[in-house]
Amino acid sequence: MRTFTWGALAMASLIAALFFLRYWRDSRERLFAFFSLAFVGMAVNWTVLAIIDHPVDEAQQVRAYVIRLIAFVILIVGIIDKNRRSGGRL
Amino acid sequence: MTEADDLPTDVRALLHEHIETYEQLEILLLLRRERYEEWTLAALAARLHVGEELVGSALERLKSGGLVVMTAAIPAPRFAYRPATPGLDATAGRLDREYAERPVRIIQLMSANAIERVRTAALHTFADSFVLKKKDNDRG
Amino acid sequence: MAEAVYILCALTSILCAVLLYRGYRANRTRLLFWSSLAFLLLAINNVLLYLDLVVLPASVDLFWYRTSVSLAAMVLLLFGLVWETR
Numbered sequence: 001m002r003t004f005t006w007g008a009l010a011m012a013s014l015i016a017a018l019f020f021l022r023y024w025r026d027s028r029e030r031l032f033a034f035f036s037l038a039f040v041g042m043a044v045n046w047t048v049l050a051i052i053d054h055p056v057d058e059a060q061q062v063r064a065y066v067i068r069l070i071a072f073v074i075l076i077v078g079i080i081d082k083n084r085r086s087g088g089r090l
Numbered sequence: 091m092t093e094a095d096d097l098p099t100d101v102r103a104l105l106h107e108h109i110e111t112y113e114q115l116e117i118l119l120l121l122r123r124e125r126y127e128e129w130t131l132a133a134l135a136a137r138l139h140v141g142e143e144l145v146g147s148a149l150e151r152l153k154s155g156g157l158v159v160m161t162a163a164i165p166a167p168r169f170a171y172r173p174a175t176p177g178l179d180a181t182a183g184r185l186d187r188e189y190a191e192r193p194v195r196i197i198q199l200m201s202a203n204a205i206e207r208v209r210t211a212a213l214h215t216f217a218d219s220f221v222l223k224k225k226d227n228d229r230g
Numbered sequence: 231m232a233e234a235v236y237i238l239c240a241l242t243s244i245l246c247a248v249l250l251y252r253g254y255r256a257n258r259t260r261l262l263f264w265s266s267l268a269f270l271l272l273a274i275n276n277v278l279l280y281l282d283l284v285v286l287p288a289s290v291d292l293f294w295y296r297t298s299v300s301l302a303a304m305v306l307l308l309f310g311l312v313w314e315t316r
Contacts (some may be wrong), residue, residue, distance in 0.1 A: 005297050012304035019311040027210035028106070031217045062232045065279075069235055072242035079220045079249055087154045088221035212314065216261050219253025 006050035013043035030085075034078025041071025097195065100181040101188055105196070106203050108155035113148040115139055115200070118157055119186050121171035122179075128161045128168040157182065233284050240276040247273040264310020271303035 001017035017039035045068040052060050083089065094228045109115050116138055121129065131149070135142045148201030149169050152158040160167055173179040207214065250266035250312050282292035 002293070002297075005301065009297075009300055009304055012301075012308055016304070016307055016311060023213050027213040027217070029210075029213060029217045031220065032213070053274055058232060064237055064240060065235050067274075069239050069242065072239065074248060076242060079246075082217060082220050083222060085220045086218065088223060212259055212261060215257045215259050216253070216265070218263055219257045219259075220249055222252075 003050045003053060006046045010043045010046040010050065013039045013046060017043065031078050031082045034074055034081070038071045038075040038078070041067055041074060045071065091223060097188060097199065098184055100177075101185045102199065104181050104185055105199055108151070108157065109200065110151065110204065110207070111144075112197075112200070113138070113144050114151055115196070116140075117145065117148050118152055118171070118182065119189065120156075121152075121158060121169065122182055122186060124223075125171040128170045130166045132166070132169055136205070168207075236276075236280040236284055236293050240273070240280045243269065243273040243276040261310055264306050264313075268303045268307035268310070271306065275299040275303065306309045 017036045020032045020036035020039060023029070024036060045064055048064040048067060049061075052064060054061075107111050117134060120138065121127075121136070131142045131145050134140075134145045134149075139146070147222065149158055153160065153169075156178060157171065159172040161170045161172075162168040173182060185196075247266065247269040250262065250269045254262040254266040278292050278296045278299065282290070282296060286292070
């Protein structure tokens with residue numbers, strides 16, 4: 001059952017990433033590329049969690065969550081990049 | 091319409107990113123041609139036969155695009171052409187030349203950009219909401 | 231090391247949620263509404279993750295609480311993205 005939920009989350013993430021990819025193509029706004037990448041990262045995170053499926057070895061699980069952390073960092077980098085380009089405070 | 095395809099990529103990028111209206115284009119090119127002058131809103135409005143509010147909003151956009159700076163505030167705000175990078179200056183120069191040689195092509199591209207902007211307005215609002223405004227008068 | 235990753239996940243996701251919420255406060259577009267809601271839930275998910283894996287004892291398992299929050303987040307996000315289509 002857990003694998004099912006991870007699969008659903010990974011799929012949802014991938015679809016979100018595709019939407020943001022289309023938004024990037026439509027608006028040429030680079031922020032959407034970052035969003036798309038971030039959600040690909042989330043999809044990878046959930047997929048990896050499904051593959052390793054709650055191991056006793058914690059190191060493996062941590063690595064999966066590092067991918068999630070990278071996804072959020074990508075998003076924050078994108079937001080900073082948007083601010084730099086648009087004269088914002090960041 | 092692929093007539094605009096032979097415009098240099100940097101000029102097309104400049105038009106797409108920073109030049110939304112005809113007033114912005116005219117003001118930018120005028121300020122660039124007379125770059126050692128500092129202009130007030132009234133002077134620009136009189137020179138270009140355009141309302142001062144339009145001039146003001148155009149200058150704001152050009153300022154945030156790194157093409158124009160406010161050089162003085164008292165007794166009235168004055169503006170001058172100060173490109174943020176030499177590359178930007180070169181691109182503006184190319185734009186000036188292209189506009190002189192083939193104005194219709196530039197106008198066509200600006201119209202196409204305007205249509206695309208309307209289509210993607212919601213997306214741009216989404217993206218713009220991530221910009222933390224600098225604190226000028228009110229707290230961002 | 232593990233704690234650092236989980237806490238950073240929580241913090242970065244909270245930051246994203248805050249930025250999106252501020253965005254929604256500034257411009258009330260529908261896409262922003264659903265996105266800020268989704269990221270709020272993702273932030274909650276990451277806080278629960280931190281609590282589950284670091285703070286709380288092994289006997290307590292918050293997996294289904296965390297996961298249902300994530301699922302809700304993604305459903306809301308997809309709803310916003312699909313309905314926003316023009």
